[in-house]
Amino acid sequence: ELIRTRDAALRARAEKVVPGGMWGHLHAAKLPEAYPQFFSRGEGGVLWDVDGHRYVDFMCSWGPNLLGHHHPEVEEAAERQRRDGDCLNGPAEVMVELAELVVDMVGHADWTQFQKNGTDATTTCVTIARAATGRRKILVAKGAYHGAVPWCSPSLLGVTAEDRAHLAYFTFNDVESLDAAAKEAGDDLAGILISAFRHDLGSDQELPTVEFARAARRICDSKGAALLIDEVRAGFRLNAAGSWEGLGVRPDLSAWSKAIANGHALAAVTGADWLRRAASQVFVTGSFWAGAVAMAAAVATLKIVRRDDVPARLAQLGQTLRDGLETRSRQFGLSIRQSGPVQMPTLLFEGDPDYRKGSAFCSAMLARGVYFHPKHNMFLCAAHTEADIAVALEAAEHGFASVAAL
Ligand code: PMP
Numbered sequence: 320e321l322i323r324t325r326d327a328a329l330r331a332r333a334e335k336v337v338p339g340g341m342w343g344h345l346h347a348a349k350l351p352e353a354y355p356q357f358f359s360r361g362e363g364g365v366l367w368d369v370d371g372h373r374y375v376d377f378m379c380s381w382g383p384n385l386l387g388h389h390h391p392e393v394e395e396a397a398e399r400q401r402r403d404g405d406c407l408n409g410p411a412e413v414m415v416e417l418a419e420l421v422v423d424m425v426g427h428a429d430w431t432q433f434q435k436n437g438t439d440a441t442t443t444c445v446t447i448a449r450a451a452t453g454r455r456k457i458l459v460a461k462g463a464y465h466g467a468v469p470w471c472s473p474s475l476l477g478v479t480a481e482d483r484a485h486l487a488y489f490t491f492n493d494v495e496s497l498d499a500a501a502k503e504a505g506d507d508l509a510g511i512l513i514s515a516f517r518h519d520l521g522s523d524q525e526l527p528t529v530e531f532a533r534a535a536r537r538i539c540d541s542k543g544a545a546l547l548i549d550e551v552r553a554g555f556r557l558n559a560a561g562s563w564e565g566l567g568v569r570p571d572l573s574a575w576s577k578a579i580a581n582g583h584a585l586a587a588v589t590g591a592d593w594l595r596r597a598a599s600q601v602f603v604t605g606s607f608w609a610g611a612v613a614m615a616a617a618v619a620t621l622k623i624v625r626r627d628d629v630p631a632r633l634a635q636l637g638q639t640l641r642d643g644l645e646t647r648s649r650q651f652g653l654s655i656r657q658s659g660p661v662q663m664p665t666l667l668f669e670g671d672p673d674y675r676k677g678s679a680f681c682s683a684m685l686a687r688g689v690y691f692h693p694k695h696n697m698f699l700c701a702a703h704t705e706a707d708i709a710v711a712l713e714a715a716e717h718g719f720a721s722v723a724a725l
Pocket residue numbers: 435436437438439441464465466467514549550551552576577
């Protein structure tokens with residue numbers, strides 16, 4: 320029902336000059352058929368595609384949109400910095416201000432360094448852990464996503480066995496498997512890398528248990544290894560001081576990106592004092608890593624996160640959405656599974672191994688101006704309103720009706 324003339328024309332042109340038309344996770348082929356590939360504009364929690372269709376957006380740029388597109392305070396800070404300069408011979412003054420703010424906000428942080436993408440940050444964490452310990456092995460959870468370079472890419476295409484030679488795997492929230500992997504790594508254990516919560520694609524999300532978090536901490540302490548938390552996706556949505564703060568377990572290193580500068584390209588590593596020397600000695604850099612505009616945007620973003628308690632606001636909106644979806648799914652006699660923190664909702668259908676129900680649901684939502692994802696965790700932003708949630712719930716009735724009719 321949605322007309323896609325412009326989108327189709329752009330896809331045809333892109334097909335000729337961009338391999339496959341688009342790369343990676345943003346390829347529209349990974350979504351139900353009606354979904355657009357190209358977008359023209361965003362405002363607050365709303366998005367327009369190139370054919371002019373408007374969506375209340377629950378992907379939020381896959382995380383970066385935390386406060387809403389074109390947030391006036393963030394954009395004013397960015398614009399002020401842009402007038403002075405962005406990419407200079409070194410960092411601008413704002414880097415120090417941002418570093419002070421990050422160290423002040425993040426519970427475990429004694430220091431911080433900045434990069435551009437989440438993969439830069441997770442890779443830097445691994446490098447620092449290895450440099451500080453002089454060891455090689457990094458334990459990671461099976462199926463966890465930590466980025467798109469050979470050591471961590473979810474695809475093995477173009478990746479050699481040697482790229483992964485010093486990774487060992489455990490199951491998220493499974494203390495026994497973590498102990499076993501640590502035992503196998505022996506004296507060569509450099510670190511354990513764990514996502515803030517389990518947010519694997521297409522499956523139920525899981526918050527870490529206290530026992531699991533403590534076990535990871537215990538193993539690292541007893542072996543002199545580093546506990547690394549990947550906050551790239553969850554950072555600043557659950558708890559601005561760190562997603563594990565509520566568990567009473569602090570990491571040695573964390574990787575941040577996505578929401579940190581409300582859509583401007585920035586990543587950060589935060590670390591504990593014992594890793595400061597290694598962090599100062601490893602060679603990590605990038606042409607744009609000192610970009611001052613994104614840093615100015617991050618200062619503004621993080622001040623708002625703290626001032627307005629953004630995680631609490633997202634939790635409130637997310638709970639309304641979750642409760643509303645549960646009630647409505649029941650009215651249609653459907654069983655859904657909602658998992659993960661309410662600020663980052665995941666909705667899966669019972670008995671839906673090929674996501675056919677999820678796709679039908681999301682397509683119907685899309686046709687009514689609500690952008691959901693059938694497999695991936697979604698994101699709320701502080702620009703969403705109670706009215707937006709109501710629009711989503713009304714669209715969900717059509718979505719559930721479509722699933723019930725399958
Ligand atoms: N870690 C996690 C948990 C992520 O969700 C992502 C991005 N989806 C990354 C790392 C990699 O970040 P980027 O795509 O910015 O390199």
